[in-house]
Amino acid sequence: MKFNALQTVLALLAQLVVLTHARATINQQILSLKEANSTLIQYPTQITQNIVPKAIHSHNDYWRDVPLLTALSLGVASVEADVWLVNGTLFVGHEVQALTKDRTFDSLYVQPILQVLQVTNHRSPFTVNQTGANGVFDMDGGLPLQLLIDMKTDGPSTLPFVVKALQPLREKGFLTTFANGTLTVNQVTAVGTGNTPLDGVKALEPRDVFFDAPLTQLNDPSLNTTFDSTISPLASTDWESAIGWSGIGSISESQLGNLTQFIADAHALGIKARFWDTPEWPIFARNAIWQVLADNGADWLNADDLEAASSF
Numbered sequence: 001m002k003f004n005a006l007q008t009v010l011a012l013l014a015q016l017v018v019l020t021h022a023r024a025t026i027n028q029q030i031l032s033l034k035e036a037n038s039t040l041i042q043y044p045t046q047i048t049q050n051i052v053p054k055a056i057h058s059h060n061d062y063w064r065d066v067p068l069l070t071a072l073s074l075g076v077a078s079v080e081a082d083v084w085l086v087n088g089t090l091f092v093g094h095e096v097q098a099l100t101k102d103r104t105f106d107s108l109y110v111q112p113i114l115q116v117l118q119v120t121n122h123r124s125p126f127t128v129n130q131t132g133a134n135g136v137f138d139m140d141g142g143l144p145l146q147l148l149i150d151m152k153t154d155g156p157s158t159l160p161f162v163v164k165a166l167q168p169l170r171e172k173g174f175l176t177t178f179a180n181g182t183l184t185v186n187q188v189t190a191v192g193t194g195n196t197p198l199d200g201v202k203a204l205e206p207r208d209v210f211f212d213a214p215l216t217q218l219n220d221p222s223l224n225t226t227f228d229s230t231i232s233p234l235a236s237t238d239w240e241s242a243i244g245w246s247g248i249g250s251i252s253e254s255q256l257g258n259l260t261q262f263i264a265d266a267h268a269l270g271i272k273a274r275f276w277d278t279p280e281w282p283i284f285a286r287n288a289i290w291q292v293l294a295d296n297g298a299d300w301l302n303a304d305d306l307e308a309a310s311s312f
């Protein structure tokens with residue numbers, strides 16, 4: 001008995017030595033591969049390597065030090081740019097006093113998105129049989145990036161400039177498009193919000209700028225619109241006025257009833273639901289609201305604190 005126990009301990013020790021040795025050998029190999037900048041540990045679409053895409057909307061994304069890329073680095077699959085039309089150019093910022101000549105819709109969004117997509121869609125002898133393009137996320141090439149464009153200046157005059165500004169993405173075939181009765185989901189889905197004119201969006205042919213529909217009015221006859229995903233892949237509403245729960249204490253039955261009704265209305269039309277202006281603080285209240293949203297099928301978490309949302 002005693003002898004057997006000793007034998008077992010010795011056998012375990014021997015195994016540990018082998019494992020430790022194996023781990024050291026592997027770590028050594030990893031180090032040499034890295035030191036030699038070996039091509040074995042490099043691959044072309046590394047730009048978003050290991051980033052898990054998440055259904056988070058980066059509210060006021062342009063406020064971040066580095067718009068778009070910070071969001072992508074956290075796996076955020078929806079970003080938002082506030083655009084102002086001045087002298088024929090779209091500038092990005094929350095208020096006019098925040099605008100500068102360098103921070104344009106083209107320089108902060110269109111060109112960086114194009115660059116990421118050029119990396120994830122690089123051509124090589126291995127891609128010759130590939131049909132269709134990859135999206136921004138290496139881990140889920142089929143997932144589109146949602147680009148919300150909040151038109152701050154007059155809608156009917158701004159929309160044509162937004163359509164024009166998206167041309168570099170359009171000509172590469174990267175934009176989700178509704179044409180000839182068919183909706184084709186591509187790598188970037190552009191959705192107008194703010195002053196975006198519904199009639200202007202409906203008149204686009206082909207249509208590759210869509211309309212952020214009013215989530216609480218999807219079946220409101222006064223809007224003269226049969227909403228569906230060919231007009232609005234997304235419908236949004238202000239949390240405060242639509243639901244009103246602060247996240248502290250329990251959500252009431254009628255608030256929960258409203259919430260599930262709005263989400264069900266959207267889903268019945270093939271539209272995704274988003275609530276904005278959800279409280280950011282206290283943190284426990286913010287998290288309680290995120291939890292209720294996730295539990296009840298809201299499609300996007302609207303977040304200012306992307307790190308918190310991405311680790312939620």
Ligand SMILES: *[C@@H]1O[C@H](CO)[C@@H](O)[C@H](O)[C@H]1NC(C)=O
Nearest residue numbers: 034035036037038039040042
């Ligand atoms: C590693 O190699 C790649 C090309 O294979 C090159 O682009 C990169 O600059 C190299 N990095 C370093 C640190 O040498």
Ligand SMILES: *[C@@H]1O[C@H](CO)[C@@H](O)[C@H](O)[C@H]1NC(C)=O
Nearest residue numbers: 086087088089091099100101
């Ligand atoms: C718009 O154009 C006018 C006339 O050329 C010029 O005076 C003005 O500074 C421009 N505004 C901006 C924001 O560039």
Ligand SMILES: *[C@@H]1O[C@H](CO)[C@@H](O)[C@H](O)[C@H]1NC(C)=O
Nearest residue numbers: 124125126127128129130131
């Ligand atoms: C592409 O398809 C052809 C025809 O099926 C095949 O012979 C070839 O090996 C494929 N190339 C790659 C890189 O998969």
Ligand SMILES: *[C@@H]1O[C@H](CO)[C@@H](O)[C@H](O)[C@H]1NC(C)=O
Nearest residue numbers: 177178179180181182184206
């Ligand atoms: C839509 O149809 C028109 C006319 O038949 C054609 O020229 C155009 O290429 C089509 N567009 C798409 C995106 O299929």
Ligand SMILES: *[C@@H]1O[C@H](CO)[C@@H](O)[C@H](O)[C@H]1NC(C)=O
Nearest residue numbers: 198199220221222223224225
């Ligand atoms: C809906 O149509 C009616 C009658 O044509 C019109 O008076 C009204 O302004 C339209 N509403 C919207 C939101 O376009």
Ligand SMILES: *[C@@H]1O[C@H](CO)[C@@H](O)[C@H](O)[C@H]1NC(C)=O
Nearest residue numbers: 216241242243254255257258
């Ligand atoms: C919430 O639901 C109640 C009925 O339970 C309804 O009277 C109320 O109008 C709804 N609120 C909103 C914002 O639609």
